[in-house]
Amino acid sequence: MSILPRIADFADELTAIRHDLHAHPELGFEETRTAAIVAAQLRAYGVDEVHEGIGGTGVVGLIHGKGRGNRRIGLRADMDALPIEEASGVPYASKNPGRMHACGHDGHTTMLLGAARYLAETRDFDGTAIVVFQPAEEGLGGARAMLADGLFERFPCDEIYGLHNDPTAEPGRATVTPGPAMAGAHFFDITVRGTGSHAAMPHQSRDPIVIAAALVGQIQTIVSRNAPPIEALVVSVTRLHAGSAYNVVPATATLAGTIRYFDDAVSGMAAERLRTLCAGLATAYGVEIEVDIRNIFDVLMNDPDLSAEFAAAAAEIVGEGNVTLGGEPVTGSEDFADMLKTVPGAYIRVGHAGSVPLHNPAFVLDDGILPVGASVMARLVERRLPLGR
Numbered sequence: 001m002s003i004l005p006r007i008a009d010f011a012d013e014l015t016a017i018r019h020d021l022h023a024h025p026e027l028g029f030e031e032t033r034t035a036a037i038v039a040a041q042l043r044a045y046g047v048d049e050v051h052e053g054i055g056g057t058g059v060v061g062l063i064h065g066k067g068r069g070n071r072r073i074g075l076r077a078d079m080d081a082l083p084i085e086e087a088s089g090v091p092y093a094s095k096n097p098g099r100m101h102a103c104g105h106d107g108h109t110t111m112l113l114g115a116a117r118y119l120a121e122t123r124d125f126d127g128t129a130i131v132v133f134q135p136a137e138e139g140l141g142g143a144r145a146m147l148a149d150g151l152f153e154r155f156p157c158d159e160i161y162g163l164h165n166d167p168t169a170e171p172g173r174a175t176v177t178p179g180p181a182m183a184g185a186h187f188f189d190i191t192v193r194g195t196g197s198h199a200a201m202p203h204q205s206r207d208p209i210v211i212a213a214a215l216v217g218q219i220q221t222i223v224s225r226n227a228p229p230i231e232a233l234v235v236s237v238t239r240l241h242a243g244s245a246y247n248v249v250p251a252t253a254t255l256a257g258t259i260r261y262f263d264d265a266v267s268g269m270a271a272e273r274l275r276t277l278c279a280g281l282a283t284a285y286g287v288e289i290e291v292d293i294r295n296i297f298d299v300l301m302n303d304p305d306l307s308a309e310f311a312a313a314a315a316e317i318v319g320e321g322n323v324t325l326g327g328e329p330v331t332g333s334e335d336f337a338d339m340l341k342t343v344p345g346a347y348i349r350v351g352h353a354g355s356v357p358l359h360n361p362a363f364v365l366d367d368g369i370l371p372v373g374a375s376v377m378a379r380l381v382e383r384r385l386p387l388g389r
Contacts, residue, residue, distance in 0.1 A: 014371065076134055168351070189255070297338075
């Protein structure tokens with residue numbers, strides 16, 4: 001491991017920042033405290049320009065290198081937390097009930113702050129580094145909000161890169177998957193509108209619970225009986241709500257879930273089958289079933305050449321033997337995909353100590369990853385914007 005010496009010098013300060021952010025998590029588009037801390041730190045580091053309120057609560061900083069070339073490299077981190085009650089037991093656990101940094105975005109923010117501090121101090125590159133702190137990554141459309149607010153028109157980038165922690169990988173193990181690397185995702189909401197009755201007289205009802213339960217079973221056939229076996233597709237029902245009393249058949253039931261995919265044609269088929277199943281059950285049971293399917297994440301596409309560049313930068317920090325250029329795509333989703341549809345770039349996963357998966361109430365981010373991630377991003381800028389000697 002070859003963490004950049006200057007970043008190693010202030011690693012303890014990065015840990016303190018991360019613990020503070022972790023103790024005060026904020027949900028998407030509510031990251032006012034987090035954004036204020038980010039902006040204040042960037043100004044304290046001597047970042048040349050700091051812009052706030054981009055796409056709601058986003059922050060963008062510009063750092064000019066010693067050479068005044070025209071190329072511009074973007075580095076992006078997400079800032080939002082999840083609506084989860086923390087159960088990690090760490091002394092800096094969330095002080096905000098029902099909110100937790102269970103995906104490590106506090107760490108991503110801190111790593112990018114570390115990279116920004118190093119780059120602002122050394123400026124050993126030719127061009128401009130643009131650090132992008134994005135709100136609302138967890139399914140709320142933060143990347144799209146920043147893009148709609150003119151992110152790349154106001155702060156043009158030739159390339160852009162992102163990073164995510166990976167508790168399932170060995171510490172210091174980095175992986176970049178060229179091409180399709182993370183799944184696209186639709187979210188869906190279904191409302192079954194039946195007829196309520198006394199629970200002792202169910203024949204007077206059109207029971208939405210029975211219909212919803214049948215629908216859950218039918219939804220499982222979308223993948224097993226419609227998708228080609230070699231095509232990756234996931235359809236999951238993640239929520240089913242109905243009723244409020246022991247002796248009442250309710251009038252409505254609601255379901256929600258997600259479709260994950262790597263091919264637009266496959267996702268279109270899944271969405272159409274979902275609508276068809278709902279329409280069929282509505283006819284069969286004589287009820288109304290409403291379906292709302294929304295695209296939330298696009299497929300994350302890593303540029304093959306820039307994936308290799310990101311892997312090479314990581315290799316200088318964690319060692320060539322600890323970097324994988326390739327690997328299987330993952331069915332998790334990431335709205336950095338929207339930025340990569342506009343500007344070429346790549347997304348890397350970096351392992352850290354820990355055995356609890358992401359989005360778990362007991363998840364703990366290993367602070368040892370902070371100087372690693374900061375060093376990888378900083379070194380990437382120096383490689384992509386080399387300063388003439």
